Amino acid sequence: MALSNIFETPAPGFNFDNTARNAALEGLFDGGKTPKPMKTGTTIAGVVFKDGVVLGADTRATSDEVVADKMCAKIHYIAPNIYCCGAGTAADTEKTTDLLSSNLTIFSLNSGRNPRVVMAVNILQDMLYRYRGQIGANLILGGVDCTGNHLYTVGPYGDVDKVPYLSMGSGDLAALGILEDGFKPDLELEPAKELVRAAIQAGIMNDLGSGNNIDICVITKQGVDYIRPYQESQYKDNRKMKYKYRPGTTPVLTEKVVPLKLEVVQETVQKMETA
Amino acid sequence: MEKHCTDSRVKGVSTGTTILAAIFDGGVVIGSDSRASMGGEYVSSKTINKVIQVHDRIFCCMAGSLADAQAVIKAAKFHLSFHSVQMESPPQVIAAASVLKDLCYKNKDELQAGFLTAGWDKKNGPQVYVVSLGGMLISQQVTIGGSGSTYIYGYVDAKYKPNMTKEECLQFATNALALAMGRDNVSGGVAHLVVITEKGVEHVVVPGDKLPKFHDE
Numbered sequence: 001m002a003l004s005n006i007f008e009t010p011a012p013g014f015n016f017d018n019t020a021r022n023a024a025l026e027g028l029f030d031g032g033k034t035p036k037p038m039k040t041g042t043t044i045a046g047v048v049f050k051d052g053v054v055l056g057a058d059t060r061a062t063s064d065e066v067v068a069d070k071m072c073a074k075i076h077y078i079a080p081n082i083y084c085c086g087a088g089t090a091a092d093t094e095k096t097t098d099l100l101s102s103n104l105t106i107f108s109l110n111s112g113r114n115p116r117v118v119m120a121v122n123i124l125q126d127m128l129y130r131y132r133g134q135i136g137a138n139l140i141l142g143g144v145d146c147t148g149n150h151l152y153t154v155g156p157y158g159d160v161d162k163v164p165y166l167s168m169g170s171g172d173l174a175a176l177g178i179l180e181d182g183f184k185p186d187l188e189l190e191p192a193k194e195l196v197r198a199a200i201q202a203g204i205m206n207d208l209g210s211g212n213n214i215d216i217c218v219i220t221k222q223g224v225d226y227i228r229p230y231q232e233s234q235y236k237d238n239r240k241m242k243y244k245y246r247p248g249t250t251p252v253l254t255e256k257v258v259p260l261k262l263e264v265v266q267e268t269v270q271k272m273e274t275a
Numbered sequence: 276m277e278k279h280c281t282d283s284r285v286k287g288v289s290t291g292t293t294i295l296a297a298i299f300d301g302g303v304v305i306g307s308d309s310r311a312s313m314g315g316e317y318v319s320s321k322t323i324n325k326v327i328q329v330h331d332r333i334f335c336c337m338a339g340s341l342a343d344a345q346a347v348i349k350a351a352k353f354h355l356s357f358h359s360v361q362m363e364s365p366p367q368v369i370a371a372a373s374v375l376k377d378l379c380y381k382n383k384d385e386l387q388a389g390f391l392t393a394g395w396d397k398k399n400g401p402q403v404y405v406v407s408l409g410g411m412l413i414s415q416q417v418t419i420g421g422s423g424s425t426y427i428y429g430y431v432d433a434k435y436k437p438n439m440t441k442e443e444c445l446q447f448a449t450n451a452l453a454l455a456m457g458r459d460n461v462s463g464g465v466a467h468l469v470v471i472t473e474k475g476v477e478h479v480v481v482p483g484d485k486l487p488k489f490h491d492e
Binding site: 014016019125128129132133155156157158159160161163 | 287288311319320322323340341342343345346349350378382384385
């Protein structure tokens with residue numbers, strides 16, 4: 001445990017301190033109307049195929065009914081051989097995966113070994129369980145390590161499941177239909193990519209919270225192929241004209257230059273030891 | 276995820292389940308279904324593993340909140356392995372059950388998880404223990420748990436006999452799970468069974484379509 005968690009060494013056993021804090025927070029808002037965080041309203045999917053794992057995601061981030069980001073990246077880097085798709089609260093998935101990635105890098109440097117997918121899953125499970133569902137992160141972790149190709153799902157309460165194919169997010173049921181129909185064990189690379197693309201496409205077509213482009217990430221023993229975007233939205237509009245103004249568009253009538261007189265008041269020298 | 280979580284008391288994924296354990300002549304059978312649900316209307320996993328090995332000859336079945344149960348079992352596995360290193364011998368089945376009981380009892384306000392522990396040890400042979408939601412620990416010859424267990428109390432009371440053979444006990448367990456899965460909406464999938472004896476551990480998985488069929492099916 002000292003190998004990976006540098007900033008926080010959790011006390012052994014269960015720690016339910018946050019339940020008291022959560023109860024107090026709920027009491028602060030009268031009527032129980034807590035402010036709603038921005039959710040990614042997403043379709044993400046993952047499939048294990050013969051030589052590795054394919055992860056896919058849409059690229060729309062919504063803030064209620066407005067599309068806040070048309071090209072948001074939902075497939076996060078965890079380690080050179082492990083990537084993670086995140087659904088739920090955008091800030092939570094971003095920070096949780098960043099924290100996990102940092103801890104795994106420290107672990108790699110300390111132990112001299114590449115991280116295993118199951119280790120990433122365990123660290124995530126411990127952290128999300130400790131926060132009792134208050135971190136709204138639904139994650140699909142996929143990766144290839146010395147023990148094989150793995151795909152895991154981690155829920156916000158800290159429950160873990162190891163699966164051959166999976167979809168999450170608001171468009172998960174639409175994508176799951178495609179996956180249930182088309183999945184076979186030991187698919188080749190191209191059919192696997194096509195299956196994930198079709199699953200995300202179903203999510204985009206049938207869910208209002210998902211849309212725009214499709215990102216695909218293929219992880220194999222040889223390396224990672226992060227294709228962003230794999231498929232662009234067919235409904236992309238082109239800008240009708242250029243909105244940049246040439247220098248000289250606005251004529252200059254008069255020009256006045258006033259030099260500022262500066263004098264040195266105080267000088268301090270700080271020695272730096274670079275031995 | 277709001278559309279999935281409705282008014283189920285368990286927040287997040289629940290194992291809403293059927294689990295059972297029974298002692299036969301020379302060993303013990305422990306088994307469960309494989310469905311994980313959210314809110315009583317969405318099956319979040321058809322193939323979740325609820326029978327977890329906590330030591331060489333000791334297995335546990337989980338019921339209740341999946342997150343809580345997985346976290347408790349993780350802690351229990353660590354404690355048992357440490358205990359076994361300190362004692363320089365395999366732990367007794369009651370040790371595994373006690374570790375689970377301790378965690379469930381001390382954190383009863385925050386946890387929603389119950390367990391069945393079954394195994395074989397040199398001192399007392401095959402044993403089955405139940406750790407309920409609040410942290411009660413009792414030992415029984417045969418026991419069932421989870422939401423689907425209500426439908427098979429009659430079957431278990433009528434059909435269980437002490438000192439059955441391994442095959443009879445396996446058939447009894449398969450039938451019981453099949454009956455419960457047939458009536459309980461939050462139990463289903465495949466039947467996971469594990470047979471633990473002095474000689475070793477044997478996994479039996481019965482896919483949904485190979486389960487015994489009863490009248491009206």
